[in-house]
Every structure is written in structure tokens, then in C-alpha cells.
Amino acid sequence: MSSSSSSHYSLPISDPKAQAQPHPAASIGGPALGAFLTRLSNSLRRLWSRQRPWLELVDYSAVSRPASLSEATTRIRKNISYFRVNYVAVFAAVIGLSLVSHPFSLFTLAVLLAAWLFLYLLRPSDQPVVLLNRTFTNGEILAILVALTVFVIFLTNVGSLLMSASLIGFGIVCVHGAFRDPEDLFLDDQELPGSGLFSMISGAAASVSVAAPAAVSQV
Numbered sequence: 001m002s003s004s005s006s007s008h009y010s011l012p013i014s015d016p017k018a019q020a021q022p023h024p025a026a027s028i029g030g031p032a033l034g035a036f037l038t039r040l041s042n043s044l045r046r047l048w049s050r051q052r053p054w055l056e057l058v059d060y061s062a063v064s065r066p067a068s069l070s071e072a073t074t075r076i077r078k079n080i081s082y083f084r085v086n087y088v089a090v091f092a093a094v095i096g097l098s099l100v101s102h103p104f105s106l107f108t109l110a111v112l113l114a115a116w117l118f119l120y121l122l123r124p125s126d127q128p129v130v131l132l133n134r135t136f137t138n139g140e141i142l143a144i145l146v147a148l149t150v151f152v153i154f155l156t157n158v159g160s161l162l163m164s165a166s167l168i169g170f171g172i173v174c175v176h177g178a179f180r181d182p183e184d185l186f187l188d189d190q191e192l193p194g195s196g197l198f199s200m201i202s203g204a205a206a207s208v209s210v211a212a213p214a215a216v217s218q219v
Contacts, residue, residue: 051085062181076177082185083177091169098165105158112152116145 066072080087099106119129119141129136136144153159 047085047088051089052083054086056185057083057086057176057180059180059184062184063179064181066178072178075180075182076174078182078185079177079180080173082182087173087177090172091166094169094172095162095165098161098168102157102161105156105161108152108156108158112149115148120145 066075099109120138123129125138129141153162
């Protein structure tokens with residue numbers, strides 16, 4: 001009896017290959033996300049190290065009315081070149097405060113950003129996305145994310161909120177740059193060409209976009 005029962009009994013044997021295979025969520029949210037956050041943190045740290053003293057930014061003794069529109073334009077150009085990191089911080093703070101005051105818009109943008117990160121930027125190229133028993137290619141995922149981004153930005157209140165916050169931030173920068181006399185600033189003339197506020201923002205965005213594929217390649 002015992003021999004018969006033992007002949008039909010087999011111990012469960014685990015497949016070492018199956019155990020070695022990481023879970024898809026772990027492969028996306030683990031090393032890739034950590035490397036991306038590390039590179040992003042290093043880029044922001046390098047950017048922040050180039051800021052000017054904030055006391056120079058709010059020096060009321062250097063505030064004066066520009067004599068003409070051309071002088072105001074020259075002041076804005078010089079101040080943006082000198083205080084570009086500080087202006088980026090002010091610009092980001094205005095957008096951040098606008099989003100915090102509208103929790104639904106903040107949640108919508110957070111979900112959209114998470115979708116871009118986990119479904120496209122940080123997802124390994126050899127790992128397919130399967131939804132409802134259908135496998136989506138990288139091109140289809142990109143098209144869906146682009147369409148979703150266009151819908152969120154242009155067809156909801158999120159787009160108008162970002163636009164109004166950007167205009168407010170840009171207005172603050174222009175007003176400060178026009179009324180802040182830059183004569184006391186040690187400005188290098190070689191920094192002036194191509195060193196505007198939007199070039200600084202685009203440079204920071206470019207470093208973030210480069211960080212994501214680099215983080216995936218290290219996994």
C-alpha cells in the first residue's frame with residue numbers, strides 16, 4: 001500500500017529558469033527607475049549649483065524704471081543670462097503652486113507622466129505590453145501615449161492651467177528683468193548668446209529625456 005502510494009507521489013520541482021525571470025513590474029520599477037531618478041537628481045543638482053545668490057535677485061536698491069523699451073529688452077536679456085537658474089526656479093514654483101491648488105489636474109499629470117515612464121521610457125524594448133489578451137507594439141504604445149497627451153493637454157482644464165501658469169511665470173520674469181538694473185552684475189558677455197530662459201528650460205528637459213534611455217540601457 002505504501003509502495004503504491006509512493007509511486008504516484010512526486011515532489012514539486014521548481015523551474016530555476018522560471019525563478020530567475022524577474023517580474024515585469026519589478027524590471028520596470030526597480031533598477032531602471034532607480035537609475036533614472038539618480039541621473040535626474042544629478043542633473044538637477046548640477047543645474048541648481050549654477051544659481052545666483054537670491055539676495056542679488058531681490059536687491060531693491062538695484063530696481064529702477066527703464067528709460068525705453070529697448071533698454072527694458074536689454075535688461076531682460078542680461079538678467080535672464082545672469083539669473084537664468086533662479087528664473088527657472090521661479091517659473092517652476094509658479095507652475096507647481098498652480099498644480100497644487102488644482103489637485104485633479106496634478107493627479108491627471110502624475111498619471112500621464114507615470115504612463116510615459118512605465119509604458120515607454122523605462123520599459124525594456126523586448127518586453128511587450130499585453131492588455132486584454134492583445135499585444136501592443138512600441139509604435140502603438142507611442143501613438144496611444146501621444147494621443148492621450150494631446151487629449152489631456154488640449155482638451156481638458158490641464159492645458160489651460162499650464163498655459164495660464166506659464167504666462168504668469170513668464171510675466172514675473174519679464175517684469176523683474178525689465179526693472180532690475182544689471183549694471184552691478186558681473187556678467188560675462190560670452191554667456192549672452194543662446195543663454196535665455198527657454199534655452200535653459202529646454203536644456204534641462206533634454207537632460208531628463210537623455211536620462212531615461214540611459215537608465216534603461218544600464219538595466
